[in-house]
Amino acid sequence: MRLPASPREEDFTSRLRGPAVAARVGVWLGTCFVIAFVTGFISHEAHVTHPFVAFPTRPVWLYRVTQGLHVASGTAAIPLLLVKLWSVFPKLFARPPRRVTELAVESLERGSIAVLVGAAIFELASGVANTAQWYPWGFHFRATHYAMAWIAIGALAVHVAVKLPLIRAVLGAPIENEEHDRPGISGVAPLGRRTLVRGSLLASGVAVLATAGATVPLLRRVSVFGVRSGDGPGGIPINKSAHAAGVIATALSPEYRLILRHGAQERSFSVADLEALRQRSGKLPIACVEGWSASGTWTGVRLRDLLDLVGAPRGRDVRFTSLQQRGPYKVTTLPSQFADDPLTLLALGLNGEKLAIDHGYPCRLIAPDRPGVFQTKWLAAIEVL
Amino acid sequence: MRASRMLLGGVGVAVAAYGVKLLLDLGLGNLRATLEWLVGGIVLHDALLAPLTVLVGAGLVRLSRGGVRIGPLVVGGLVVGTVTIAAIPVLGRFGARSDNATLLDRNYLVGWLVLVVLTAVVSLGVLLVRGRQRP
Numbered sequence: 001m002r003l004p005a006s007p008r009e010e011d012f013t014s015r016l017r018g019p020a021v022a023a024r025v026g027v028w029l030g031t032c033f034v035i036a037f038v039t040g041f042i043s044h045e046a047h048v049t050h051p052f053v054a055f056p057t058r059p060v061w062l063y064r065v066t067q068g069l070h071v072a073s074g075t076a077a078i079p080l081l082l083v084k085l086w087s088v089f090p091k092l093f094a095r096p097p098r099r100v101t102e103l104a105v106e107s108l109e110r111g112s113i114a115v116l117v118g119a120a121i122f123e124l125a126s127g128v129a130n131t132a133q134w135y136p137w138g139f140h141f142r143a144t145h146y147a148m149a150w151i152a153i154g155a156l157a158v159h160v161a162v163k164l165p166l167i168r169a170v171l172g173a174p175i176e177n178e179e180h181d182r183p184g185i186s187g188v189a190p191l192g193r194r195t196l197v198r199g200s201l202l203a204s205g206v207a208v209l210a211t212a213g214a215t216v217p218l219l220r221r222v223s224v225f226g227v228r229s230g231d232g233p234g235g236i237p238i239n240k241s242a243h244a245a246g247v248i249a250t251a252l253s254p255e256y257r258l259i260l261r262h263g264a265q266e267r268s269f270s271v272a273d274l275e276a277l278r279q280r281s282g283k284l285p286i287a288c289v290e291g292w293s294a295s296g297t298w299t300g301v302r303l304r305d306l307l308d309l310v311g312a313p314r315g316r317d318v319r320f321t322s323l324q325q326r327g328p329y330k331v332t333t334l335p336s337q338f339a340d341d342p343l344t345l346l347a348l349g350l351n352g353e354k355l356a357i358d359h360g361y362p363c364r365l366i367a368p369d370r371p372g373v374f375q376t377k378w379l380a381a382i383e384v385l
Numbered sequence: 386m387r388a389s390r391m392l393l394g395g396v397g398v399a400v401a402a403y404g405v406k407l408l409l410d411l412g413l414g415n416l417r418a419t420l421e422w423l424v425g426g427i428v429l430h431d432a433l434l435a436p437l438t439v440l441v442g443a444g445l446v447r448l449s450r451g452g453v454r455i456g457p458l459v460v461g462g463l464v465v466g467t468v469t470i471a472a473i474p475v476l477g478r479f480g481a482r483s484d485n486a487t488l489l490d491r492n493y494l495v496g497w498l499v500l501v502v503l504t505a506v507v508s509l510g511v512l513l514v515r516g517r518q519r520p
Contacts, residue, residue: 121426154401224496
C-alpha cells in the first residue's frame with residue numbers, strides 16, 4: 001500500500017477495517033464501558049457522605065467487588081478500544097458531502113464521535129495511570145474522571161442511536177459479508193475477520209489476567225503487571241506511608257491520646273487504655289479506589305462500644321480526624337449505618353501482629369464495605385455529629 | 386425503531402450535558418488541564434499510533450501476499466502490542482515511591498518478557514499445527 005500525502009478513505013484497502021469488525025468489537029467495548037460506568041457510579045456514591053441511597057454495610061466485600069470490576073472492565077476495554085478505532089480509522093478521511101444540510105448533519109455526527117473518542121481515551125488513560133498511582137496531569141482525578149464518564153456514556157448512547165440500523169444490519173449478516181463495506185477493499189488480509197475479533201477478545205482477557213492479581217489473590221502469581229503483589233506489613237499492602245503522612249513522631253509519641261467527643265462530653269484514651277477495652281476480631285477487606293484490595297483479620301475495639309462510653313445515640317454520623325498533617329482525607333465522615341455496625345472496629349492489630357505504623361498505628365478505623373481512603377489511619381479524634 | 390433511536394439519542398445528549406456541567410463546575414484551571422488530555426489523547430492516537438499500525442499493516446499484507454500464513458503471529462502481535470500499551474504505567478514505574486515498598490513491587494520488565502515469550506511460543510505453535518493440518 002502506498003502512503004499518499006493526504007490519505008483518502010479509499011486508500012485503506014483492508015477488508016478487516018469496516019463495520020462488520022467494528023460492530024462486533026464495539027458490542028464488547030460498549031459492554032465494558034457500561035460496566036465501568038455503573039461500578040464507577042457506585043464508587044462515587046460510596047465516596048459521598050449523603051448519597052441517593054444510603055450505602056449498604058453488607059455484603060462486606062461489595063465495594064471490593066464493584067471496584068475490582070470497575071478497573072477490570074476498564075483494563076479489558078483498552079485492547080478493544082484500540083482495535084475498534086483501528087477498524088474505523090479510514091472514516092476519518094471520508095470526503096465531506098457537498099450539500100449544506102448533509103454537511104451539517106455529518107459535522108454534528110463527526111463532532112459527537114470526536115467527543116466519544118476523546119472521552120473514551122481520556123477515561124481509559126487516566127484510569128489505568130491512576131491504578132499505578134501515576135498522576136501526570138493538573139486536573140483533580142476523581143472528580144474529572146467521574147464527570148468525563150457521563151460525557152463518554154452519553155456520547156456512546158448518541159453513537160449507538162445514530163448507527164443502530166447499520167449495527168443491526170452487519171450483526172444480522174455473516175461476518176465476511178461485504179454488503180456494508182467501503183468500496184475498494186481488497187481480498188488480501190493476513191487473517192480473517194472472525195480471527196481479528198477473537199484475537200481482540202483474547203488480548204482483552206490477557207490484559208485483565210495480567211493485572212487483576214492486585215485484587216484477586218488467586219491471580220497474584222499470574223498477574224505480571226499487577227500493581228501490588230499483596231505483600232506488606234501484616235500481609236497487606238499500604239497506600240500512604242507514615243513517612244508520607246508526616247505522622248511518625250506524633251504516632252509514636254508516649255503523649256499520644258485518642259480524643260472521643262460527643263457534645264460536651266469528652267474522653268481521651270492512651271494506647272494502653274484502648275488495649276484495656278474489650279477486644280474483638282473480624283475479617284474485613286481493605287479496598288481502594290485504584291482497584292487493589294486485600295482481606296485481613298483486624299483486632300481492636302468495636303466503634304459502637306466506644307460511642308456507648310460517651311452516651312452517643314444510634315443513627316449519628318461520626319467524624320474522624322487523622323494525625324496526618326494534610327491531604328483531602330485528613331478528616332472524614334462515617335455515615336451512621338457504618339458507625340453503628342458491629343463489625344466496625346478501631347483496629348489495634350492486623351493478622352495477629354500489632355498494627356504497623358504504615359497501617360495506622362496506634363489505631364485506625366476499619367469498617368465493612370467502605371472505600372480505602374475512608375478507613376482513616378493514625379486516628380487523633382473521633383467526634384459524634 | 387425510529388422513535389427508540391430518537392429517545393436513546395436524546396437521553397445521550399442529556400447525560401453528556403450533565404457531564405459537561407460537572408466538568409465546568411470543577412473550575413477553569415481544571416478544565417484547561419482536562420482539555421489538554423482530551424485533545425492530546427486523540428492526537429496521540431490519530432497522528433502517531435494509527436499511522437504506525439498502517440505501516441505495520443502494509444508490511445503484513447505484503448507478507449501474506451507472498452503466501453506466508455501469518456494469522457496466529459498477527460494475533461500474537463495484537464495481544465502483546467495492546468497489553469503493552471495497557472501496561473505503560475507499571476512498566477515505567479512512574480508512580481513508584483521510595484517510602485512505599487508495597488506499591489509497584491514486581492519486576493515488570495521480566496513480566497513483559499514472559500508475556501512476549503509465552504505469546505510467541507503459543508503463536509508459533511498454532512502456526513505449526515495449522516500448517517501440518519492444511520499442507
